[in-house]
């Protein structure tokens with residue numbers, strides 16, 4: 193079982209110039225829980241996720257990881273130092289839609305890089321741990337491959353290994369399977385399920401309603417920068433009360449009919 | 451054409467060519483280094499600093515190399531900068547090339563997908579490590595063809611060093627031409643030597659390119 197973080201998001205707003213991308217977002221996530229963020233494209237899911245590790249600056253409100261404010265020294269105050277931010281980010285893993293592996297490094301080097309440069313481990317030690325993380329995602333036999341020699345599903349699993357090798361207490365996923373061919377989605381979701389079963393706190397932006405239904409503890413629905421509803425998966429996915437969620441699920445189901 | 455002229459002048463022509471290569475090599479290496487520093491400063495320094503550097507870039511790119519070299523060599527002593535011809539030529543090439551190299555590096559850095567930088571930030575890597583481990587290696591790969599290309603352009607700028615009496619190839623060819631009144635031979639020598647140099651550089655560039663892009667090409 194991993195040590196897992198809590199996340200508390202309170203009254204968070206985000207502006208891009210005049211554009212109001214996040215509107216008074218409130219969301220708390222208990223340690224070890226999996227929360228899926230769903231909603232139409234452009235609704236602010238990625239923005240919210242990226243505010244959690246401060247890749248995106250939020251304009252007002254508070255985001256706390258294990259009670260500690262991220263990004264700012266005090267709510268609405270000055271930004272926290274780069275060093276403090278990096279310390280907080282060490283325990284937050286992130287997985288991107290486009291994998292974002294470093295193409296000039298092998299799978300093993302991709303995973304070992306953070307252990308060496310951030311955790312300060314020796315090369316041998318870092319590579320031993322990286323190998324362990326790669327075996328965990330089922331890539332023990334692909335460690336010497338460069339990303340260009342891996343399938344999309346394998347690349348995304350390397351990206352997950354890169355994150356979990358740092359022993360995070362919270363994992364953020366931004367549409368981790370959206371760039372994958374359909375037959376490769378399953379292998380990535382399985383790794384994520386295993387991670388959830390270990391008790392990792394996870395926030396997952398996804399269009400995989402099956403994953404949301406079976407793995408998530410709670411599903412949050414966003415639209416136009418608002419968090420419309422947060423509830424048990426069944427209550428969002430099967431008996432939504434809000435007409436916006438009904439409309440979204442209707443288009444989703446229509447798209448998946450053939 | 452009189453082949454005997456080549457025999458007679460081959461020692462000074464070869465010495466001249468050696469100096470051409472030396473001036474080009476050092477000017478290119480120093481110019482690239484300065485250009486790299488400029489590109490990094492432009493990326494990370496606060497606005498006012500980047501304005502000053504932008505002004506430098508505009509000035510150097512906006513004036514002919516000949517003028518820059520004159521100012522450096524004949525104007526330098528007025529402000530206490532007294533350089534021999536060869537060092538002045540190398541410094542001149544360095545300054546002349548730096549803004550072009552800086553622009554090449556800048557666009558190389560821009561070609562590195564932002565997501566790959568963000569992935570490094572997300573695991574808590576500090577900016578200097580990101581530059582060293584990700585931005586530089588990947589940016590250099592994108593910049594390489596343009597770097598080689600501009601280095602080739604610089605080979606031909608070295609002929610201007612003859613104006614400040616650096617005894618490089620052009621200088622020696624001019625000497626040969628005026629002493630023998632044979633001009634066709636001189637141009638032949640210039641063409642041959644520069645063609646050879648450019649050929650070597652571009653082959654070398656392609657070799658490096660194939661080497662460093664070996665793992666980057668999609669072959670799933």
Ligand SMILES: Nc1ncnc2c1ncn2[C@@H]1O[C@H](COP(=O)(O)OP(=O)(O)O)[C@@H](O)[C@H]1O
Pocket residue numbers: 208211213231232233234235236237238239240
């Ligand atoms: N860097 C940016 N500058 C301006 N607008 C942005 C930027 N990033 C996102 N947006 C806008 O914010 C809104 C939410 O974007 P995003 O969070 O990416 O949506 P989602 O992930 O739900 O598809 C979109 O309308 C998008 O155009």
Ligand SMILES: [Mg+2]
Pocket residue numbers: 237238239367
């Ligand atoms: Mg998104």
